[in-house]
Amino acid sequence: MPIDESAYDRRRLRQWLAGEARAEGVSRRDMLRLAAAAGVLTTLAGRPVRAYADTPAPGSGIVKPLPPELFTIRGTNAETNWSALRGTGLHTPVDRFFVRNHTSTPLLDEASWRLKVWGSGLRGAPGLDRAVEFDLHDLRRLPSVTLDAFVECAGNGRSYFTSQQGDTVTGTAWTLGAIGSARWRGVRLSQVLRLAGLTRHAVDLQPRGLDDEYVTGGVNLGRVRRPLPVAKALDDVILAYEMNGEPLPHDHGHPVRVLVPSWVGISNIKWVGDIEVSDQPLYSPWNTDFYRLFGPSHPAEGSAPITRQTLKSAFETGSGAAFDAGVRHRLTGRSWSGAGGIRRVEVSTDAGATWRRADLHDRPRPATWSRWSLDWRPTTPGPTALLARATDTTGRTQPDTTTPNTQGYLFDAVVRHPVTVVDRPAT
Template sequence: MTTNERRYDRRRLRQFLDGTARAEGIDRRDLIRLLAAGGAVAATSSLAWAPGAAAATVADDPAPGIVKPLPEDGFVVHGTNAETRWSALRGTGYHTPNELFFVRNHTRTPTISAADWRLRLWGSGLRGGEVEFDLDALRALPTTVHTAAVECAGNGRSFYATQQGEAASGTAWQLGAIGVARWRGVRLAEVLRRAGLRRDAVDVQPRGLDDPFVDSSGAELGRVRRPLPLAKALDDVLLAYEMNGAPLPPDHGHPVRVLVPSWIGIASIKWVGDIEVSAEPLYSPWNTDLYRLFGPDHPEGGSAPLTRQTVKSAFELAFDAPLAAGRTHELTGRSWSGAGVIRSVEVSTDGGRRWRPARLKDAPRRDSWVRWSVPWTPRRPGSATLLARATDSAGRTQPERSVYNQQGYLFDAVVRHPVLVTG
């Protein structure tokens, strides 16, 4: 890793607190109040997204603003979002098919002409002023192909309530707010180099072309945007224009999106239209009140802005799925981590009393997941609880309980997966 993210986070948090970074989309007085309020803000702030807010004017549409079909056996719809059913992924291969990839929208999927699209780079961190690229110009640059996951920071949020009895605000995802694809595009570093970086540039902030986001209080926060430290932008960030060998579908960022490997999904801005390159620190609502950790187990004023994802595991099986007693079933699933590759996976079929190693089907790779399997022959009918826990190359193993935060981010505990053994 070419950037010390912890050091960056600590420095940026100090800048948030002492007011030396530039705010956009949030009133300065509100920001001071927000930072002074600390952990209490997440429970009361008008910036906390209300699942029904964006859907209010399209209540007759079960998935407002999503373009692609959402068959019931493939997705669970959450307002403007659609969660992939893990049972639909069984047998689909390593990469998530585009038609089964989860959808996380703040508003509606925009209709953007690839021929008319332009990417504008601007800001105090550029030597020669504003620079513009069209899609042909991007495609003419050196190509990079990278397989990586995109995962919402709130993936697993519902389990804070259902497993730990702790209510968290936001979309009640189970574990289906993740997908892995083979992305093709150009490195952001290449584009920034051609645009002409100044030596004092510190932050890079991509912005989407979807509609401005209006929160539950009616305040407009502008288009979705979130700054990246320059060191990360120059490391492995991609401007992607293909997904699994096809042009990006509308719901996944057509014609170009940002891909920030291993970081929370909000960093991978869809439908990118401009990138500010700044010589001063930046922040937006998406790295102040949103996408930070608030609560009794976190610093007063909240954690640093979230970056890397946690360790998780999921069975490719529906909850309460029926499995016949006396037959051998091949239990399959996938595990992943934002901090390193998966080294091992263990499975319990008796609620956690005994564990055994699962067989890894893939060579572990960074920024992605590994598929695994384990045979199980249930002996008698009744309810059973399956568990899977992974350990990554950074030495992190999924815990029994996840540290709570009020907005339900970064759930990493072992998920209790109920099944019904039939006679």
């Protein structure tokens, strides 16, 4: 049965603020020390601390080639250039799928890889030393499931808070290329949990990656990990070992990653090495200090941890592209939502003065995007802006502006895409 995510988020926030959630591996002292090094002053459980944002380290640490026509490198991350997606089909090719790393891509040997499942929410496996282990062969012997789903960083579109709205935010200055959609194959996490001895007392689970420990503000936060409610894990989460019909590449989680459809990218832990299953609420920096909303429009202690992605649209053309006047052009793009499928996309070619409905090329489906197109014959030379505005199957439409938050998460407003119409002389 699907979980009531908003109720879960609110409950976990109250429990964490009350000190009822267990903070494995991070002390309260370290948390406050880290917070004091950082960003915007907020109030947390009655004490003044600062919300902080992750800052990519110098050097990418990424294995695959990053040619400039496909990617914009942003510290340890690589953003896909949207013009590189034109004509690529529903699934993003691996060679142009964005990369979000906290440190650097580890090179793991699949033959020696093991997944350890442990914790107080299992029968007889309270500690990591008594974990139930699965190797890749064990997972491949189980019934597999294949699904189409996007993975998107929670900060995708962050730069538009500043460039379009004048808001000050922190974090990696993504445009709209921190997303990719693929066909994933793996095993349902629910099946693995039941084989490991899941009990009815389990409430949270926490996958943890095998990449390097993450250090920020002078504090070692350990390996990347983020709790999930057990109800979500039993619903649609998979342990993926293939991407677009091939074994997972190193940059995308080889040999196994967690795939959480429609949720923010941090939930989709790459290079998963262990999963703690707990009969108590769990805490990590990635669901309290990170990936919550802070700012004047949000509660003083911050919002509940963010889960589902929001609604966005993007054109498959470069910013500042030139279009010949008097010539018919085919504008293409994609829209997506964490809440459902895409029902309608409207496009403006005159900076929002008028709108026309685009042709959709994919049926509305949850967890993945829909491609669309519109013919345009510009007549007036000069600068203009292309705008795309999507409506999803829940009835939500992209707004003109997004309520700001200090870390620049979940930007969902209509993006102004600058282009120029040129009147080329006849030859």
